[in-house]
Amino acid sequence: MSYDFYRRAAIVCQAVPCGKAATYGQIALLCGVPKNARQVGYALNKGRLGEDVPAHRIVNAKGILSGAAAFETADLQKRLLEKEGVNAVRTPMGWRVDLKKDGWHNTMEDALRFRELFEELGI
DNA sequence: GCACTGACGCGGG
DNA sequence: TCCCGCGCCAGTG
Numbered sequence: 001m002s003y004d005f006y007r008r009a010a011i012v013c014q015a016v017p018c019g020k021a022a023t024y025g026q027i028a029l030l031c032g033v034p035k036n037a038r039q040v041g042y043a044l045n046k047g048r049l050g051e052d053v054p055a056h057r058i059v060n061a062k063g064i065l066s067g068a069a070a071f072e073t074a075d076l077q078k079r080l081l082e083k084e085g086v087n088a089v090r091t092p093m094g095w096r097v098d099l100k101k102d103g104w105h106n107t108m109e110d111a112l113r114f115r116e117l118f119e120e121l122g123i
Numbered sequence: 124g125c126a127c128t129g130a131c132g133c134g135g136g
Numbered sequence: 137t138c139c140c141g142c143g144c145c146a147g148t149g
Contacts, residue, residue, distance in 0.1 A: 023131090023132090024130070024131055024132085025131070025132060028131085035132095036131095037131040037132060038129065038130090038131045038132090039131090040130080040131080041129070041130035041131060042128095042129065042130080042131095043130095044130060045129085045130055055130085058130075059130085060130075060131060060132080061131070061132055061133080062132095064130095065130090066130035067130085071130095077130095
């Protein structure tokens with residue numbers, strides 16, 4: 001049932017370009033299930049989407065990095081992002097990236113292309 | 124079936 | 137900006 005969701009999520013996550021950051025809600029939306037933002041985080045945490053997904057490029061709606069909870073060290077995600085040219089700033093909430101500048105901004109066509117891709121894959 | 128548990132999101136104060 | 141509460145939903149025991 002929700003297995004299709006994870007397959008879709010894996011595809012969308014891998015489509016996030018290097019040097020850009022996407023939000024959980026954004027991934028869920030492109031998967032066609034806007035309310036499943038939490039499942040995206042769950043899936044990444046459990047490695048449910050596979051090994052080759054750029055998990056460090058996924059942040060929450062405010063641009064806050066998940067940090068130590070999910071990576072080896074507290075600043076691994078931050079280092080990976082900065083290596084791609086995305087810099088994070090320290091805030092009381094944690095490290096944050098500027099989604100205005102480094103966010104992955106999707107167009108309506110992107111969403112449409114994913115939708116038909118899923119359709120032809122039957123997932 | 125029931126009760127937690129989250130890498131979440133959004134509106135309000 | 138920050139903090140809080142509520143809504144959401146698949147997994148897990």
